[in-house]
Amino acid sequence: MTRLSRLAVAAITAAWIVCPLADAGVNAGETVEVPKEDAQLAAVAAWRRGDLIVARQLSQALLAADGRDPLAHYVLALSSFDNDDLRIARTHARLAFRYGRTDVQKHQAAITAANIASAEKRDLALRFWLRQATETAPTPEVRARGIATIDAVRRKSPWSTSLRFSVTPSNNVNGGSNSPFNVIDGVPFVGVLDPDAQALSGLVTTLQGRIGYRLRETSLSQTQIGASLGLKRVSLSSGARDKAITLTGKDLATTDVDFSLDHRFRTEGMNGSISLSLGLGFGLGYDSDLDGNSDFSRRASLDVSRRFALGKSTLADLGAGVEIQEVRAGTRPVSTTYQVSGTLRRGFQNGDIAGVSLAFFATDADRSNERREGLFVRGSYDFGNALGPFLVSGAVGGSMSRYADYTIGFIRPPGGRQDVSIFGEVSLTAKDLSWAGFAPELTLRASRTNSNISRFDQNELGLVFGIKSLF
Numbered sequence: 001m002t003r004l005s006r007l008a009v010a011a012i013t014a015a016w017i018v019c020p021l022a023d024a025g026v027n028a029g030e031t032v033e034v035p036k037e038d039a040q041l042a043a044v045a046a047w048r049r050g051d052l053i054v055a056r057q058l059s060q061a062l063l064a065a066d067g068r069d070p071l072a073h074y075v076l077a078l079s080s081f082d083n084d085d086l087r088i089a090r091t092h093a094r095l096a097f098r099y100g101r102t103d104v105q106k107h108q109a110a111i112t113a114a115n116i117a118s119a120e121k122r123d124l125a126l127r128f129w130l131r132q133a134t135e136t137a138p139t140p141e142v143r144a145r146g147i148a149t150i151d152a153v154r155r156k157s158p159w160s161t162s163l164r165f166s167v168t169p170s171n172n173v174n175g176g177s178n179s180p181f182n183v184i185d186g187v188p189f190v191g192v193l194d195p196d197a198q199a200l201s202g203l204v205t206t207l208q209g210r211i212g213y214r215l216r217e218t219s220l221s222q223t224q225i226g227a228s229l230g231l232k233r234v235s236l237s238s239g240a241r242d243k244a245i246t247l248t249g250k251d252l253a254t255t256d257v258d259f260s261l262d263h264r265f266r267t268e269g270m271n272g273s274i275s276l277s278l279g280l281g282f283g284l285g286y287d288s289d290l291d292g293n294s295d296f297s298r299r300a301s302l303d304v305s306r307r308f309a310l311g312k313s314t315l316a317d318l319g320a321g322v323e324i325q326e327v328r329a330g331t332r333p334v335s336t337t338y339q340v341s342g343t344l345r346r347g348f349q350n351g352d353i354a355g356v357s358l359a360f361f362a363t364d365a366d367r368s369n370e371r372r373e374g375l376f377v378r379g380s381y382d383f384g385n386a387l388g389p390f391l392v393s394g395a396v397g398g399s400m401s402r403y404a405d406y407t408i409g410f411i412r413p414p415g416g417r418q419d420v421s422i423f424g425e426v427s428l429t430a431k432d433l434s435w436a437g438f439a440p441e442l443t444l445r446a447s448r449t450n451s452n453i454s455r456f457d458q459n460e461l462g463l464v465f466g467i468k469s470l471f
Contacts, residue, residue, distance in 0.1 A: 272308030333366035351384020
């Protein structure tokens with residue numbers, strides 16, 4: 001990375017300190033009192049003319065009087081960096097950022113820390129400090145250059161990472177029914193559902209992490225391997241624990257591990273690209289045991305997609321895939337799901353982005369109650385400009401599913417099981433509360449499912465507290 005221009009941090013206070021001035025005609029061992037502001041400017045001037053020894057002496061004297069002086073740490077970081085003492089430079093750049101009192105000071109310290117991380121070939125640290133520098137950019141133009149630099153570093157590095165975390169209070173963490181009764185359309189019997197099958201409130205916590213490594217890249221293709229970990233933990237509310245019979249939060253917890261091999265390519269002159277993805281995954285229930293009745297499952301998937309542009313502002317994706325899942329490793333039942341999908345995304349001059357997606361799916365399974373087919377549609381809109389203090393986005397959608405072979409004991413519902421679902425969500429991102437480009441996000445989600453079997457009539461309302469990357 002090209003070293004950025006050196007800028008002195010403005011002095012903030014005018015307190016007095018006792019400081020040795022070896023280059024000011026003062027006898028050895030003699031001290032003279034100078035204003036802190038003058039000593040700070042002298043330290044910067046010494047570094048600028050390449051007198052690193054004097055720059056360090058002045059900075060150390062400033063720190064002896066005030067260990068949180070951001071300019072002293074900054075000059076020590078710069079002079080140590082110039083002297084190739086990267087470990088000391090790294091320490092003082094971090095402290096200069098911590099004690100910086102303005103965005104300008106923090107920006108300059110973060111730029112220096114990024115330069116040091118680049119020299120040490122520490123990619124993750126480089127990305128961290130570039131994010132901090134962009135977050136504290138003094139002007140929109142500097143911020144735009146910072147974002148472009150981050151994107152360039154991402155493209156250059158073979159490693160990619162992502163992390164998502166959310167906490168969701170919900171009135172239906174178990175996908176339970178709205179009613180204690182089970183009514184089947186066309187059947188003159190009414191069943192009674194135990195509390196475990198009814199909607200229970202609680203808290204859902206999820207963590208999604210992924211790491212990828214680019215194996216090979218040319219001007220026409222890219223091959224990448226990846227691994228991801230998904231955790232879901234559920235805590236029932238006190239009222240739900242009192243209501244439930246045997247169901248606990250452990251029964252609803254899941255752990256998923258997935259591995260993938262992705263290859264994207266295009267031919268000369270092709271509009272867009274083609275992607276192939278092979279995936280292997282494993283699932284484990286939190287309360288699994290080793291007696292042969294564990295919740296351990298495995299799955300394999302193959303997906304192909306085609307991405308291309310429609311004009312200057314619209315991007316289209318067409319895809320097809322198949323996934324085979326074994327509910328218990330080494331045993332039946334097995335299910336195979338086929339899916340075809342399409343997505344359109346359009347950008348507008350004001351920065352807004354609109355999207356719509358449609359998917360058709362079908363599942364063939366050993367268990368008759370898992371055989372189904374249906375469709376899913378979703379529309380989304382992201383506002384490019386903030387509305388007040390928030391970035392706003394929203395989505396609405398719905399799905400229809402039909403289980404033609406569904407049975408409940410000896411009862412076969414007329415026409416099988418038929419579910420229709422709708423949902424909507426609005427997300428607010430507090431852009432002014434961001435840290436290193438990550439801002440808190442609040443999403444309100446609501447969904448409703450109507451079925452010809454009332455056991456599957458569901459309403460859910462939840463608030464999702466998460467974190468979103470702004471760049």
